[in-house]
Amino acid sequence: MTLAIGVDIGGTKIAAGLVSDTGTIVQSVSEPTPDDATKIPAIVADLVERLAGDERPVGVGIGAAGFVGEDRATVRFAPNIDWREEPLAAHVRALVDLPIVVENDANAAAWGEFRFGAGEDTDDLLLITIGTGIGGGIVHHGQLFRGGFGVAAEIGHMRVVPDGILCGCGQRGCYEQYGSGSALVRDARERVSNGDPGAASIAALADGDLSRITGPAVTKLAQDGDPLAVELLTELGRWIGEGAAVLAAILDPSVIAIGGGVAAAGDLLLEPVVAAFETHLPARAHRPEAALRLAALGNEAGIIGAADLARVEPA
Amino acid sequence: MTLAIGVDIGGTKIAAGLVSDTGTIVQSVSEPTPDDATKIPAIVADLVERLAGDERPVGVGIGAAGFVGEDRATVRFAPNIDWREEPLAAHVRALVDLPIVVENDANAAAWGEFRFGAGEDTDDLLLITIGTGIGGGIVHHGQLFRGGFGVAAEIGHMRVVPDGILCGCGQRGCYEQYGSGSALVRDARERVSNGDPGAASIAALADGDLSRITGPAVTKLAQDGDPLAVELLTELGRWIGEGAAVLAAILDPSVIAIGGGVAAAGDLLLEPVVAAFETHLPARAHRPEAALRLAALGNEAGIIGAADLARVEPA
């Protein structure tokens, strides 16, 4: 058994795992993401050393939220970490004597799902990760689709509403303003603020403090049958599914997997996604349809995928 | 010099060419598309024989508007020809003793531009063809991007306006309802019907018969400086460019080429395309930008690309 290390650098946490060649996380460790981005390489190196121990991992794959260069070594830009053209692989390599590859976090997760999760049975997978924003990763004919500059699959910024809700990317009407966990939370809070009589359960949740209305809390209410919570998840699923239909027209995946934290809502989310996808797929009667399913690896997809990339596509 | 034959089956014409391995059309022939689709294979075979003559072409590539199966032999569905799961390669192969490959026409054109035209200097090309509708072809890392079922790059049916203009595909708000030559013509006719005082030149063109308002006629007026014609082309370019920005977020091409008949408008079209693309590209300040340019091969891109595919990716 060969082992590799996967690292997932997020806005709040750096998580790492020692991963087997069958996609199993043998051991995992994590540290908070520091405010000072220059400290990140040392933390990554420390996590790697703690995991490596006496093992001889073949390499380290690092997934990072942001634009990763086609060199698979540089982070061009990250929305939540102060990096601009950061030579991340070199900085870590200076501290750790292992091959390092860097990949966009959603790409790494898509690769993980392709190899060991919801896409194991296909060569053409689209992963849509629904979290604070929307991320995406594309596997085409068994290869990661990186694009000409390494920044493909930024599906969260596909415009779904012209002149729509303002997005942090500087544009309006981006997919993630309608189909992400943040959108779910924003809509739930709006209903309470607007005095919607149907929002009693959600308002009780808030108890005067709108910040208590979170995605998991709304999902829990929906699972308990609260009509407005169900309506909000249905609406969220509708947006996700309509966007997935556009992506299918462009990318023609065989499988579309829905991952990210919001996917924990399960069928409450997946069913409206599928319904909207089917209704909005262009020329549906005349083409094979992608299978829509929940992702399988949860939050570990990024670590598993990054580790595997270090093994099968070493630097 | 090896030769190959490229065939482009359109709704009104079947055009074919004998193509050199440097992408030059040595000889070309064509026939009208028959109403009876069952006669198409014989016409294709006849054109191939006329072109082959004493030469020994290495194969035949056929580009067809429609969904082509991942077998590169079957047309699943064509919007303008009565084909359903048509085994086109087999039917032609029965009449012609040469290897046959079938490809979607926009894919073939993209391949042609990649090999010998606007994408010669890149490995990551998106071709957007603006004609009656909008077609697309994607080359990624030097390979044609076909998708899981062979029907990728149907970018004309990307939804750009929720609840928008009805499209023949059964959906609403498709890209080609806003950014195609048909959209240009429709809008020009509307301005005349609505009695827009600025539409005097276009109305003079129609002289009572709206069918005389065509894309080339509006383009000609724009080139002569008619303000409304310029406005209409600018509006068309705006839609094309805004869509291109979404496609760039998803596909991250290095080069985006604009082809199809409407591209004959040249800079009158390209300038607003570029302006809208730049304004609408998400996170523009933090990512490399695709080069936008006019396609180079004109209407022959499909023939050239299909022939080349028969050479480099034989059946």
Place this chain on the structure above:
Amino acid sequence: MTLAIGVDIGGTKIAAGLVSDTGTIVQSVSEPTPDDATKIPAIVADLVERLAGDERPVGVGIGAAGFVGEDRATVRFAPNIDWREEPLAAHVRALVDLPIVVENDANAAAWGEFRFGAGEDTDDLLLITIGTGIGGGIVHHGQLFRGGFGVAAEIGHMRVVPDGILCGCGQRGCYEQYGSGSALVRDARERVSNGDPGAASIAALADGDLSRITGPAVTKLAQDGDPLAVELLTELGRWIGEGAAVLAAILDPSVIAIGGGVAAAGDLLLEPVVAAFETHLPARAHRPEAALRLAALGNEAGIIGAADLARVEPA
């Protein structure tokens, strides 16, 4: 008891009634609308004479679909009848020795509902009539709201979707393209054409002939519990209610009545109208809300209102 005559000139039928001063139709007659619009005054005169008999009606009110001038005598333009600046009152007056007033048909219906129907208890009524298109009539502080040129309340052409579905008026995205009976029928047919598996009952209705899918037929299916028919009526109601919320922000009526043929769907339509209205009313928590209800007079509202206008607002 004073009597007056109301006439409703529609695209297919000219209906007239002898109406009491309590809004009761004492007697009614009708004739088909002739293709030749110049014959309409004679038909109206004939109907009036048949109704008048030995009675002494105080006048004749004529409701007509189209733009009626502020003189309450001229039809400026009608979408379905070949009239341009038609001096309708004068033409009828030449044949009938009674005072004649002409009013837009939806305005007449709104007046009827205000005086004897759903708006009896208010001075500020908005009537939304949902038929082939969407019409509107406004009563403000007990007076008909006619606008500066007599053509107010053309609410069916309020734009609800920028760059939306094309409308016969030359614009895009008009309210009646989403909230009318025609929209309901179009959407039902689309579902069948697109091969939606949920459309089995509607497809059975069509039995190969899409023209058999009508508004009443879909409504009947919904009343019988067919899920897709219910979904389509719910979607229709959503559009109507969202538009009503915009109209409430502009017009601030005390009562909004929903009339026209589609209102026969009753609560199946009204409930989603109310839900969407409440969700979309701006600053809802801080303002009194209009009561939303079904209209009360059905298809006779126009005749009753026109007759009453002849009595209370004579020429």
Place this chain on the structure above:
Amino acid sequence: MTLAIGVDIGGTKIAAGLVSDTGTIVQSVSEPTPDDATKIPAIVADLVERLAGDERPVGVGIGAAGFVGEDRATVRFAPNIDWREEPLAAHVRALVDLPIVVENDANAAAWGEFRFGAGEDTDDLLLITIGTGIGGGIVHHGQLFRGGFGVAAEIGHMRVVPDGILCGCGQRGCYEQYGSGSALVRDARERVSNGDPGAASIAALADGDLSRITGPAVTKLAQDGDPLAVELLTELGRWIGEGAAVLAAILDPSVIAIGGGVAAAGDLLLEPVVAAFETHLPARAHRPEAALRLAALGNEAGIIGAADLARVEPA
């Protein structure tokens, strides 16, 4: 000459004027709006006394931003002042021995323009005030149109984009999110933030501090010919004009006046407003068109109108 006093209570300033019966402000005074809303009546009373002096004004009209009750005495809700069901007339009346009427500020301004400004020649005026938000006032057949609950003409919250930009009213896609001075400023700042190369002049204005980009500053740049500033004003005018076309379909005014601070841009704003209005007016060829013009009274419209209402429609 009879005199009346007009008061305009805004979020930052309370301005008052002694106004002649020909609409001339004879004398004017103002005070800052206090944070403590309970102090407002005393400030208003003080301003009234200072203006009244030895004159014998016939009454006081108060214009206030917010929902004013149909009693013309109570402010139901104000977005920027802490009032809920505030009996403003009674509170001022307790301190001042004059008849008091309260009116929505945009209604008062519309009345002012109708009586002495841009609407002097019509009985059917729509005033659109473009400031931080968008306000509206409607005069129909020489009467102020107040609606059933006194809160008509809230045109700034007409939805112009479904699922559009979030608005403070709790809804999305409101007119004022696209056509107000705030929208102009937001868009100008976005262009700078997004690194638009055309934004050099606007960026120079900001000089690192985006808050320096204001509506008047952008207007000044446009008047000096800066292309992006002109483009931004044109875009703003387009939104205003498209909304005005919808309002014309509903309200059919004879005159539409554009007022508020942004109207200071003059023809740079008015020309694109008119162009968009004409292009988007439904069934334009078949109906008389409202005259579109700039408002005439500037910021004093509210004071003049409120004073006149105290004279012609006393409490």
